[in-house]
Amino acid sequence: MTTEEQVLERIARARGRKARLKDERVTLAHGAGGRATANLVEALFLDAFRNPALEALGDGALLDLGSQRLAVTTDSFVVSPLFFPGGSIGDLAVNGTVNDLAACGSRPLALTAGFVLEEGLPIADLERIVRDMAAAAERAGVPVVTGDTKVVERGKGDGCFVNTTGIGLVRPGVSLSIAGARPGDQVLVSGPIGDHGTTVMVARGELDLAADVRSDTAALGSMVEGLLDATAAVRALRDPTRGGLATVLNEIAVASSVSVLLDERTIPVRPGVAGCCELLGIDPLYVACEGRMVVVVGPEGCEAALGALRAHPLGREAAVVGEISPDPPGLVLLKTAFGGSRIVDMMVGDPLPRIC
Amino acid sequence: MTTEEQVLERIARARGRKARLKDERVTLAHGAGGRATANLVEALFLDAFRNPALEALGDGALLDLGSQRLAVTTDSFVVSPLFFPGGSIGDLAVNGTVNDLAACGSRPLALTAGFVLEEGLPIADLERIVRDMAAAAERAGVPVVTGDTKVVERGKGDGCFVNTTGIGLVRPGVSLSIAGARPGDQVLVSGPIGDHGTTVMVARGELDLAADVRSDTAALGSMVEGLLDATAAVRALRDPTRGGLATVLNEIAVASSVSVLLDERTIPVRPGVAGCCELLGIDPLYVACEGRMVVVVGPEGCEAALGALRAHPLGREAAVVGEISPDPPGLVLLKTAFGGSRIVDMMVGDPLPRIC
Numbered sequence: 001m002t003t004e005e006q007v008l009e010r011i012a013r014a015r016g017r018k019a020r021l022k023d024e025r026v027t028l029a030h031g032a033g034g035r036a037t038a039n040l041v042e043a044l045f046l047d048a049f050r051n052p053a054l055e056a057l058g059d060g061a062l063l064d065l066g067s068q069r070l071a072v073t074t075d076s077f078v079v080s081p082l083f084f085p086g087g088s089i090g091d092l093a094v095n096g097t098v099n100d101l102a103a104c105g106s107r108p109l110a111l112t113a114g115f116v117l118e119e120g121l122p123i124a125d126l127e128r129i130v131r132d133m134a135a136a137a138e139r140a141g142v143p144v145v146t147g148d149t150k151v152v153e154r155g156k157g158d159g160c161f162v163n164t165t166g167i168g169l170v171r172p173g174v175s176l177s178i179a180g181a182r183p184g185d186q187v188l189v190s191g192p193i194g195d196h197g198t199t200v201m202v203a204r205g206e207l208d209l210a211a212d213v214r215s216d217t218a219a220l221g222s223m224v225e226g227l228l229d230a231t232a233a234v235r236a237l238r239d240p241t242r243g244g245l246a247t248v249l250n251e252i253a254v255a256s257s258v259s260v261l262l263d264e265r266t267i268p269v270r271p272g273v274a275g276c277c278e279l280l281g282i283d284p285l286y287v288a289c290e291g292r293m294v295v296v297v298g299p300e301g302c303e304a305a306l307g308a309l310r311a312h313p314l315g316r317e318a319a320v321v322g323e324i325s326p327d328p329p330g331l332v333l334l335k336t337a338f339g340g341s342r343i344v345d346m347m348v349g350d351p352l353p354r355i356c
Numbered sequence: 357m358t359t360e361e362q363v364l365e366r367i368a369r370a371r372g373r374k375a376r377l378k379d380e381r382v383t384l385a386h387g388a389g390g391r392a393t394a395n396l397v398e399a400l401f402l403d404a405f406r407n408p409a410l411e412a413l414g415d416g417a418l419l420d421l422g423s424q425r426l427a428v429t430t431d432s433f434v435v436s437p438l439f440f441p442g443g444s445i446g447d448l449a450v451n452g453t454v455n456d457l458a459a460c461g462s463r464p465l466a467l468t469a470g471f472v473l474e475e476g477l478p479i480a481d482l483e484r485i486v487r488d489m490a491a492a493a494e495r496a497g498v499p500v501v502t503g504d505t506k507v508v509e510r511g512k513g514d515g516c517f518v519n520t521t522g523i524g525l526v527r528p529g530v531s532l533s534i535a536g537a538r539p540g541d542q543v544l545v546s547g548p549i550g551d552h553g554t555t556v557m558v559a560r561g562e563l564d565l566a567a568d569v570r571s572d573t574a575a576l577g578s579m580v581e582g583l584l585d586a587t588a589a590v591r592a593l594r595d596p597t598r599g600g601l602a603t604v605l606n607e608i609a610v611a612s613s614v615s616v617l618l619d620e621r622t623i624p625v626r627p628g629v630a631g632c633c634e635l636l637g638i639d640p641l642y643v644a645c646e647g648r649m650v651v652v653v654g655p656e657g658c659e660a661a662l663g664a665l666r667a668h669p670l671g672r673e674a675a676v677v678g679e680i681s682p683d684p685p686g687l688v689l690l691k692t693a694f695g696g697s698r699i700v701d702m703m704v705g706d707p708l709p710r711i712c
Contacts, residue, residue, distance in 0.1 A: 072502055147405075
C-alpha cells in the first residue's frame with residue numbers, strides 16, 4: 001500500500017472497525033496495553049458487559065449519584081521484579097490507581113487492596129510491599145478501606161499480584177474525556193517519559209545493562225488539583241502507563257477523531273532512558289511512565305496549565321509536546337528531530353512485559 | 357489443659373490477643389480464611405493500613421458521603437478448576453462480591469473486573485468466563501463498569517484469576533455489624549451448607565470421587581432485600597464462604613463477645629455433601645458456600661426472617677441453627693446429634709485450598 005492508502009485504511013479502521021479476536025490463546029501482547037489489549041477489550045469485554053459507563057473507555061467509570069459523581073477505577077499489578085529502583089509493586093498499586101482517579105478529575109475517597117500470593121513468598125517481602133502501599137496511600141491522602149488475600153500453590157503464581165480499586169469524588173463542574181480533544185488544543189506531558197518501564201527492564205537483570213535510571217512512580221492527585229484550579233480549559237487527562245505516550249495519544253486521536261502532531265525535539269526523555277532504549281531497540285514513546293500525566297488543553301489555557309504543572313514538584317519538567325489537528329483523524333504523527341515525519345502507531349506485541 | 361482452661365485461654369485470646377506472625381513464608385493456610393488468614397490480616401494489613409473503615413472488618417467497608425452511605429468490597433478469585441458443576445470462576449467473581457454487598461445491607465451499584473491471565477489460556481475459556489460474569493451481573497442487576505487485563509508468562513499464573521470490587525448503596529436506616537449479636541438472638545442459615553466447596557473438591561478429580569453435588573453459587577441481593585423488608589430486627593449478615601459456617605460464627609462470637617450455641621441436628625447438609633465430607637474427613641461446618649447467608653436476628657423478628665428467606669427461591673431450605681448466649685464469650689459450641697457438646701474452633705490450616 002502507498003502511505004496514502006495506509007492512512008485511509010487506518011482512518012477507516014479507527015472510525016468503523018469491528019474488533020475481532022483471531023487468536024486462539026492468550027499471549028503476553030493481550031496484556032501489554034497496545035493493539036492486542038484494545039482488541040481483547042472491544043471484542044470480548046465490551047461486547048459481554050455492554051453499558052454506557054464501560055463504553056466511555058476512560059481511565060475509570062463515572063457513576064452519577066444525583067448530588068455527586070463518583071469515579072471508579074481498577075488495576076491489577078503483576079510487575080516483575082517486585083522491588084526496583086524508585087519503588088515497588090506496593091507503590092505502583094497505590095499510585096497507579098490514584099492517578100487514574102486524578103485523570104477522571106476526581107479526588108480519591110478510598111482504595112481497596114486484593115492480594116494473590118504465591119505459597120513460599122517471604123513474609124518479609126509481603127510486609128515491605130504492604131508498608132510501601134500504606135506509605136503511598138498516606139502520601140496520596142487516601143485510606144485503604146478493605147482488602148482480600150488469596151494464596152495459590154508454588155508455581156501457580158509469581159510471588160505477589162495486587163489489585164487496587166479506587167473510588168473518587170469528581171470535582172463539581174469538571175468533565176474530562178479522551179473524546180474531548182479539539183483542533184488547536186495543545187498536548188502537554190508533566191515530565192520525562194519512559195523512566196518507569198526502562199527501570200524495570202534494567203532491574204530484571206536479564207539484559208546485562210547497568211544504568212542510572214529510577215522509576216517515576218508517584219501519586220499525581222495534588223498536581224492535577226493545581227492544574228484544574230489554574231484553568232478550566234483542560235479537555236482530557238491520561239497517565240501514560242502500559243503502551244506509553246504513543247498509546248495514550250492514539251487513544252485520544254481515535255476517540256476524538258482528530259490527529260495529534262508531535263514534535264520529537266520537545267518530548268522530554270532523560271539521557272539514561274534514551275540510552276537504554278537505544279540499546280534495547282525500543283522507542284521511548286512506547287515505554288510506561290507511572291508518575292506522568294498527559295494533558296490536552298485548549299490553547300487559551302495552555303500557559304496557565306504549563307505554569308501550574310511546573311509549579312508542582314512532580315511537574316517541574318513539564319513540556320508542550322504537540323498539538324491537535326483536524327486531519328487525518330485517528331492518527332498520531334511525529335515530526336522527527338531530523339525534519340521528517342512518521343506515523344506513531346499503536347503498540348503491537350509486547351516489547352516490555354510485566355512492567356506494571 | 358482441662359476443657360475449662362482451654363475455654364478461659366480462648367476467651368483471653370479472643371478479648372485481648374495481639375496477633376503475631378510467626379511464619380517466615382506465605383503458606384496456603386494464609387489464604388484459607390481461617391486463623392492464619394485472620395492473623396495475617398491483623399498483624400500485617402490492619403497494622404499498616406489502620407483506619408476505622410478497615411478496622412470494622414465487615415464483609416465490606418462503609419463510606420459516609422453525607423446524604424448517602426456507600427458499601428465497598430473487594431475479592432480476588434483463584435478457584436481451581438475454572439469450571440465446575442453449577443458454575444465457573446466468572447459466576448463466583450460476580451456472586452461473591454454481590455453477596456458481600458448484600459451482607460452490608462446494600463444494593464449493588466457497580467462492579468469492576470480485574471483479570472490476571474496466564475499466557476496460553478484458551479481464548480474460548482476466557483470468553484466463557486466473561487459470558488458467565490456478564491450473565492451473573494445481569495441476574496444480579498448490576499453493571500460491570502470498568503476493568504483491567506494483565507497477562508503473565510506461562511508458569512507464572514494459573515489460567516485466570518479475577519478480582520471484582522463492588523460498590524453498593526446502603527439501605528437507609530440499616531446498620532448491620534458482626535459486632536451486633538446479642539444474647540437471645542437467633543442464628544439462621546438460608547440453605548444447606550458446604551455445597552460449593554465439596555463440588556470444587558470433587559471437580560478437581562484428584563480424589564477419585566464421583567458425587568452428585570453442585571455449587572450453590574448465586575447472587576443473594578433480592579433474597580436479602582426481602583429479608584430486610586420483612587423485619588428490622590436483623591443484626592448481622594455474613595455469607596459463609598472460605599472457612600464456612602464455623603469461621604463466620606467464630607468471627608461473630610469474637611466481634612460481639614458472645615457465644616454461639618449451635619444445634620447439629622438443625623444444620624441443613626445435603627446427603628451428597630455429607631457423604632463426600634465423611635470420605636474426605638472434613639467437617640461440613642468448615643466447607644465454603646457461595647450462595648448462602650448467615651443471619652443473626654433478634655428473637656422478635658425470627659419468624660418473619662425465616663418466612664422471608666423461605667419465600668425466596670434461594671432460601672427455601674432456610675433454617676434456624678442456633679442461638680446467641682452471653683457465656684462463654686468468643687466461643688462457638690455445637691450440641692451434637694448424639695447429645696454431647698464440643699467447641700467449634702476457627703479453621704486451622706487449609707483443608708480445601710483454592711475453592712474460591
